[in-house]
Amino acid sequence: MTDIKHIFFDLDHTLWDFDKNSALTFRKIFDIHNVNVELDTFLNTYEPINFKYWKLYREEKVTKSELRYGRLNEAFNGINVSVSDKLIHQLSEDYINYLTTFNHVFDNTHEILDYLSHNYELHIITNGFEEAQEKKLKASKLNHYFKTVTNSEMAGVKKPNPKIFKLALDLANARPEESLMIGDSLEADVQGSINVGMKSVYFDYKDANYVKNHTRITSLIQLKDFL
Known part of the structure; x- marks a missing residue:
């Protein structure tokens, strides 16, 4: 060129490398909060949902807070795991805080x-x-x-x-x-x-x-x- x-x-x-760093972050915060889910099963459900929410965010159809909450809530629902709103909000916050501690x-x-x-x-x-x-x-x-x-x-x-x-x-x-x-x-x-x-x-x-x-x-x- x-x-x-x-x-x-x-x-x-x-x-x-967002995918690798994100997976490591979820493993850490699930361990911290004793969320008993199989990580690969969760990620296989979460990743397309996250992609969908980022597209909605780009299109100004959801806010930052709606993205952070919605992608987790839908992912847990998708694997039939019941998680309280309080825990989802805490996981959402911890995800952002810990994500940048992994830097592949x-x-x-x-x-x-x-x-x-x-x-x-x-x-x-x-x-x-x-x-x-x-x-x-x-x-x-x-x-x-x-x-x-x-x-x-x-x-x-x-x-x-x-x-x-x-x-x-x-x-x-x-x-x-x-x-x-x-x-x-x-x-x-x-x-x-x-x-x-x-x-x-x-x-x-x-x-x-x-x-x-x-x-x-x-x-x-x-x-x-x-x-």
Whole structure:
């Protein structure tokens, strides 16, 4: 890719291994509160529900608190485990507090950021909650790579809304035509960035969704092939 000067990354599911860190967090908080469920069974039910709630959150159809409560409540209902509202609220709070104590990143994350940082300015655009994303970047030793970090709470909207991309470009002093977005969501990251004139790379980390007409990678190290 030519003429690229700025590279914008999503954080969760792109650099920071959300699935692994989330599973470790649930194991910890279930142990703390003596929640007797089989973790894999819970996660298999929870993950699509969480995905659904994040889509609703992006579309402004649920609030942050509704997301945090609703995804847990539906997951426990889905595996027929009765949990009190009080405990769900406590688990929701503890999940956020403990999530950033686990900081696995995807393979080659530091290597590719070291490689790219010599020739590009690097930035983050994330829909994640501000307080959590800052902790993730610091604890996983990623924060020093990025000149700017734009989150949805700063922008007042979530990806794929063009306003968050335009804010990120303004903060980075970057033009769309010289900017590239890399992320795991075809809707939020890829199409959202294309809609404002940026180039994009789809990170299909599960290697499960072949798509036409988009640059697609399944490993971050593949960015060396064209950057």
